[in-house]
Amino acid sequence: MYEDNEQLTQTGPLDARDAPNFCHDLFSFLQFYQLIARPNSFPASLQEKSGSNAFWVNWIDGEPALVLLGAEAEKYVLTHSSDFIFGEGGGYHIIAREMFPQGVLTSDGEIHDQLRHAVLERLTPRKFQQEDCNFLLQCMAEAFTSLSGRVNILKLAQDITFKYAIYLALSTEGEDKLLVAKLKKLWHSFSLAAFDIFRQPNNPLLPYRYAMQSREKLVEILKGIIDKRREMPPQDDILGQLMQVQYPFEQNRKLTDEEIINNLLMVIYAAHDTTTNTLTFLFKELERHPDAYHHLEREIEDKYHPGEPCTPDSLANLPTLAACIHETLRLHPQVSPLPRKTIHEMIIPVDTKDGSIQLYRVAEKTLVFLMPGRTQRMQEYYPDPDSFHFERYQQRLTTHPHGKRYEPPFSAFGGGSRSCVGEKVAMLEMMLFVVEFLRRKRIISFWQNPYIPTMNGPLIHPFSQSIAIQDRRS
Numbered sequence: 001m002y003e004d005n006e007q008l009t010q011t012g013p014l015d016a017r018d019a020p021n022f023c024h025d026l027f028s029f030l031q032f033y034q035l036i037a038r039p040n041s042f043p044a045s046l047q048e049k050s051g052s053n054a055f056w057v058n059w060i061d062g063e064p065a066l067v068l069l070g071a072e073a074e075k076y077v078l079t080h081s082s083d084f085i086f087g088e089g090g091g092y093h094i095i096a097r098e099m100f101p102q103g104v105l106t107s108d109g110e111i112h113d114q115l116r117h118a119v120l121e122r123l124t125p126r127k128f129q130q131e132d133c134n135f136l137l138q139c140m141a142e143a144f145t146s147l148s149g150r151v152n153i154l155k156l157a158q159d160i161t162f163k164y165a166i167y168l169a170l171s172t173e174g175e176d177k178l179l180v181a182k183l184k185k186l187w188h189s190f191s192l193a194a195f196d197i198f199r200q201p202n203n204p205l206l207p208y209r210y211a212m213q214s215r216e217k218l219v220e221i222l223k224g225i226i227d228k229r230r231e232m233p234p235q236d237d238i239l240g241q242l243m244q245v246q247y248p249f250e251q252n253r254k255l256t257d258e259e260i261i262n263n264l265l266m267v268i269y270a271a272h273d274t275t276t277n278t279l280t281f282l283f284k285e286l287e288r289h290p291d292a293y294h295h296l297e298r299e300i301e302d303k304y305h306p307g308e309p310c311t312p313d314s315l316a317n318l319p320t321l322a323a324c325i326h327e328t329l330r331l332h333p334q335v336s337p338l339p340r341k342t343i344h345e346m347i348i349p350v351d352t353k354d355g356s357i358q359l360y361r362v363a364e365k366t367l368v369f370l371m372p373g374r375t376q377r378m379q380e381y382y383p384d385p386d387s388f389h390f391e392r393y394q395q396r397l398t399t400h401p402h403g404k405r406y407e408p409p410f411s412a413f414g415g416g417s418r419s420c421v422g423e424k425v426a427m428l429e430m431m432l433f434v435v436e437f438l439r440r441k442r443i444i445s446f447w448q449n450p451y452i453p454t455m456n457g458p459l460i461h462p463f464s465q466s467i468a469i470q471d472r473r474s
């Protein structure tokens with residue numbers, strides 16, 4: 001992470017079991033909830049209390065988790081992905097085990113590699129260029145043209161990103177509008193499962209029960225689609241790719257329908273909710289920061305003549321837009337905590353307040369949490385960390401208060417062999433959304449309230465958000 005590692009002093013290694021432990025605090029059973037609901041302020045308060053960037057908290061099932069803050073730990077853990085497990089017991093499984101068990105996110109070893117490879121086959125920038133861009137341009141033209149007055153930006157983003165996620169997964173186009181609408185209605189109720197920490201399928205007062213009922217209906221529809229597919233030649237979508245996956249070490253064993261469906265649900269969740277939330281935060285940040293908004297507006301006006309179509313190539317050269325999305329993901333990373341579990345004992349470097357590095361000996365089978373929601377707001381990496389400054393990204397290296405030059409930590413898309421497979425298409429999709437929207441509409445309300453209300457599950461989800469707009473022609 002630092003430009004010149006020679007400069008760093010290292011101490012230790014300390015046994016991580018001796019790191020400050022908050023598992024025995026009064027209310028420690030609620031720590032998992034705070035970690036999800038307050039991904040910046042809660043770890044910041046424990047960091048302040050303990051004076052350390054490594055400490056223990058309780059996770060959902062009562063298992064202690066070692067929280068590691070700071071750039072060094074993040075870099076180390078993410079680049080050593082193969083030394084961690086993710087599936088059963090790996091941290092994500094607690095949230096995902098009923099929603100999408102055995103999915104790419106919650107599996108390990110060879111089957112993970114094959115599932116990951118299958119999904120990635122459909123998510124290339126080349127395919128975006130050839131097919132996805134036209135699909136999205138058409139969806140956006142339909143959705144944006146007639147908008148006026150106040151617009152619910154969350155709902156608008158939801159509409160587009162859901163259609164695109166279904167298109168990637170199942171190749172649906174115009175004639176399947178009814179199917180997409182039906183899936184979307186069920187999806188809305190299904191995705192609430194992620195917010196219900198009690199997970200009691202039989203309690204009629206909690207959303208979990210209804211979420212799981214919607215899941216059953218989604219499974220039924222997807223099962224019907226798979227049955228039809230088996231009679232057709234292979235298709236070039238995520239379903240088509242998953243149907244080809246050969247189970248490792250078992251001859252002629254392909255994925256079962258249930259395994260395919262779990263992966264489809266997982267990918268739709270990963271593709272739709274993350275981009276919706278990020279776009280909503282981005283528009284709220286633009287609404288609060290007229291300087292950034294005007295800069296971006298000018299960049300788009302200069303780049304495109306009226307009537308000139310937006311092409312994927314042209315998106316590559318919009319530095320202000322890329323920087324605004326980056327800054328949004330820095331302040332509002334969708335996944336925090338990023339969980340991992342060690343396979344064997346490891347020595348993990350963690351940076352300290354005085355600029356040196358403390359090594360920690362971490363035992364095998366330890367649940368380890370990185371917290372991008374906190375690390376990406378630490379003063380030593382990002383001066384004025386809670387403010388939106390898209391200009392930060394004009395310089396790659398920054399100077400640490402202790403004089404070292406470093407690349408600021410950024411892990412909104414995770415890292416290593418488990419990094420987000422949708423990063424490239426997500427960036428293109430979000431850039432296209434902003435360009436197409438701002439070429440048609442102008443934001444006219446500038447709202448300075450620093451607080452954006454959120455409802456936090458495994459992802460950080462802004463509440464329904466509206467902005468005032470005007471047609472560009474008027």
Ligand code: HEM
Pocket residue numbers: 104105106116119123168267270271272274275278329333334335338339411412413414415416417418419420421422423425426
């Ligand atoms: C703003 C948009 C997005 C954000 C912020 C985001 C973030 C992430 C993060 C943080 C992870 C976990 C990485 C780790 O543990 O190291 C992840 C994994 C994943 N994401 Fe995304 N994601 C986004 C969009 C997408 C899209 C559009 C797709 C699919 C079309 C997608 C598919 C996946 C999949 C399949 C995984 C699991 C990868 C694996 O375990 O090997 N994501 N994403």
